[in-house]
Amino acid sequence: MLQKRTSLASWLLFVCLAAFCLFVFGNAGSAMSNIVPVQAAEEATTANKQAAAVATKSYAVQPQTTSADQALPGANATATRPQQVSLDKAQPSTQVSRSKPAVALVATAPKPAEASVPQQVTIQPSNQLVDTTCAQQGLVVVNYAGERKGKLRIEKDSTQYTYDLFAGSTESVAFPLQLGSGQYTIKVYEHIEGKRYRVAQQEQVQANIAQPLNVYLHNIQLINWQANDAPIAKAAQLVQGKATAEQKLAAIHGAVINHIAYDYQKLAEVAAGYIPEVAQVWADGKGICFDYAALMASMLRSQGLPTKLVKGYSPNIKGYHAWNEVYLADEGRWVIVEATYDSQKLAAGQDFDLFKPASQYQKLYEY
Structure with missing residues (x-):
């Protein structure tokens, strides 16, 4: 009897132990199954953070502290950091005006010395041909x-x-x-x-x-005047108080086109080899294109404005023609002036421009 009771107690102890082990190890397995996803999530989160950090670096590049001689990241190895130029302070050969488009610069020759005073040459008597x-x-x-x-x-x-x-x-x-x-x-x-x-x-x-x-500026065969000639005295009077070469030119040009009328009869009768006498042209108050150009050149040269007498052709005038080119020393440029054409425009009550476009003139000779 006692032996049966012992066996029953042993069996019950075995069953309890088995149930306890099953409970313990079953919960442990459940806990382990829960740990794996947590680690995976942490690994995934870490990877995402690293990926996000890499992605962030691709778009938000931090300021570099490289020297001007050090290649910039992502650039060609020979590229260097450009030097900064202040737009508020002029930098030699680098500042570009923001009000006008940048244009290619063309190298120009130095501006000729200003001929503000006539450099007259005194011709000494000579027996030489x-x-x-x-x-x-x-x-x-x-x-x-x-x-x-x-x-x-x-x-x-x-x-x-x-x-x-x-x-x-x-x-x-x-x-x-x-x-x-x-x-x-x-x-x-x-x-x-x-x-x-x-x-x-x-x-x-x-x-x-x-x-x-x-x-x-010289007194030559085709542009010949004397200091006491009436048009030369008039020119000296006209330029008084004029500050620029253009103002002096405009004053003399205005006087010529107002004082000299075109002489159609002279044009029909003029002989070959004709050379204007500017004092006589001024006294007559009329002349042909050669007279206008010689008179303008004489008056302007006498007041220190380098002036050419030019011969050639223009669509504005029929046949062989004469006009002037005048150097504006304070602007460093030559301009075309045409007193013959302007005098006729003035007589007809029509407007005209003082300076003429070079495209309308075919120069053959200049003096």
Whole structure:
């Protein structure tokens, strides 16, 4: 009896132990199953944070403290950090105006020296047929006293200018060396008969012209005046109180186109070889295009404004024509002025521009 009770108690103890183990290990397994997802989530969260950090670096680059010689991240290895330029303070060769679009700069030659005062050359009496004493000032002087008419030819490189020489002249006459510095060939011809001439003298001269603008201030054959001529005195009066070259030009131009009318009869009768006498043109109050251009050049040159007398063609005027180019020293540029055309516009009560476009003029010769 006692033995049966012992066996029953043992069996009950076994069952209880089995149930306890089952409970304990069953809960442990459940707890372990819960730990795995937590670790995975933490690993996933860590990976996401790292990925997010990488993604953030791709868009929000932190300021670099590299030197100007150190390559920037993500750039070509030869690229360097650009130097900063202040827009509020001028930097040599770097500042760009924000009011105008940037344009390609073209290198320009230094501005010629301002010829504000006429650099007149005094012509000394000479027995030489061709006097090159003033060549360095851009002049050659001819003393032609032949009994027959003559010609003067001035050549440099492939360009040549030909002038008329008048028989029985007793005056020294100046001619320009307007082709710049270099070697000139000067030939004087004497008429024989018909179209035949003989060479009376030939000279070679090396001209080193230090002030090219002064060539267009001289008193020459085609632009010839005297200090006491009425238009020259008028020019001196007109420029009083004028501060700029353009103001002086406008004053003289206005006086010429108001005082001189176009002379159609003279145009029909003028002979070959005609050269204007500016004092006479002013006194007559009329003239042709050659007269306008010579008068303008004389008045402007006498007041220190370098001026060219130009010959060629323009669609504004029928036939061979003459006009002027004037150098505005304070602006550093040449401008085209056409008194003949403007005088007719003024007479017709029509507007006109003082400066003319170069596209409307075909220059053949300039003096």
